[in-house]
Amino acid sequence: AIPTALMVASGRGAQLGIFIKGHQALEATRDVDTVVLDKTGTVTEGAMSLVAVTAADGWTEDEVVRLAGAVESASEHAIAAAVVAAARERGAALPEVESFAALPGLGARGVVEGRTVTIGRPTLFDGRAPQAMNRAVRQQERFGRTAVLVAVDDTVVAVLAVADTVKPGAAAAVARLRRLGLRTMMLTGDNAYAAQAVADEIGIEEVVAELLPEGKVELIARMQEQGRRVAMVGDGINDGAALATADLGMAVGAGTDVAIAAADIILVRPDLGAVSDAIELAHATLRTIK
Ligand code: ADP
Numbered sequence: 001a002i003p004t005a006l007m008v009a010s011g012r013g014a015q016l017g018i019f020i021k022g023h024q025a026l027e028a029t030r031d032v033d034t035v036v037l038d039k040t041g042t043v044t045e046g047a048m049s050l051v052a053v054t055a056a057d058g059w060t061e062d063e064v065v066r067l068a069g070a071v072e073s074a075s076e077h078a079i080a081a082a083v084v085a086a087a088r089e090r091g092a093a094l095p096e097v098e099s100f101a102a103l104p105g106l107g108a109r110g111v112v113e114g115r116t117v118t119i120g121r122p123t124l125f126d127g128r129a130p131q132a133m134n135r136a137v138r139q140q141e142r143f144g145r146t147a148v149l150v151a152v153d154d155t156v157v158a159v160l161a162v163a164d165t166v167k168p169g170a171a172a173a174v175a176r177l178r179r180l181g182l183r184t185m186m187l188t189g190d191n192a193y194a195a196q197a198v199a200d201e202i203g204i205e206e207v208v209a210e211l212l213p214e215g216k217v218e219l220i221a222r223m224q225e226q227g228r229r230v231a232m233v234g235d236g237i238n239d240g241a242a243l244a245t246a247d248l249g250m251a252v253g254a255g256t257d258v259a260i261a262a263a264d265i266i267l268v269r270p271d272l273g274a275v276s277d278a279i280e281l282a283h284a285t286l287r288t289i290k
């Protein structure tokens with residue numbers, strides 16, 4: 001009866017925009033007691049916009065946005081899209097990027113017009129930013145924004161602040177997971193202020209911020225050692241390893257190829273209600289098999 005039940009589940013799943021990758025994925029939902037949500041692109045839209053630029057002395061906003069935009073045009077991160085859009089809005093023709101490197105969970109680096117341009121989280125530039133830049137970072141973070149630094153060669157030249165919005169229905173989706181008896185937790189590489197603002201908005205009590213991608217993996221592994229069965233929900237940028245480590249990996253939204261490969265369940269719908277829909281569908285299917 002397993003194949004029949006799976007077929008019924010896939011039919012219903014397709015209507016709901018949920019793809020369960022076979023029997024093992026179904027089984028994995030049985031004992032899940034904890035749902036870990038990635039913040040950017042999972043709880044939030046991941047459609048960021050550049051809301052503030054602070055340029056260091058000797059630099060103009062347009063120039064730093066142009067150079068950062070050029071490097072970010074080679075990145076798939078949500079922050080990158082915001083910077084590229086802002087550069088285009090400012091009428092910049094983006095120069096070509098040579099030797100681009102993504103720094104997962106940290107930022108991106110590329111050579112533009114012969115200069116090395118690095119953009120990423122403040123800790124990437126430990127101690128090299130001038131006081132005024134550090135102050136701008138703190139101020140933007142207190143507004144609940146994500147602040148990244150831009151360096152040209154070894155000089156920090158600007159702070160860019162981006163803002164994201166929580167997906168509609170995210171709070172209701174978290175409440176639904178709770179009603180299913182599941183513990184919810186949000187993980188993010190973003191700063192603690194931005195993380196807390198989102199957590200407050202959606203009613204998640206447990207938040208861990210400023211994590212690196214491997215930190216997310218370690219946290220999940222530690223919970224598993226404590227006997228928890230963990231579902232991880234992510235859009236996949238940097239989260240492939242966490243999705244694969246979790247007892248149940250769920251890729252949300254369009255997802256990246258990495259997420260789709262690493263996940264057990266693919267949620268085609270971007271809304272977080274798909275997470276509880278998928279768990280409920282899986283449980284209902286398991287009941288018909290037993
Ligand atoms: P999240 O856990 O919220 O999905 P990520 O792990 O993707 O966050 O990124 C963590 C942090 O690394 C971001 O908040 C940002 O500061 C920095 N970062 C990562 N990629 C980029 C990029 N392409 N451009 C600028 N900053 C980046």
Ligand code: MG
Nearest residue numbers: 038040237238
């Ligand atoms: Mg992410």
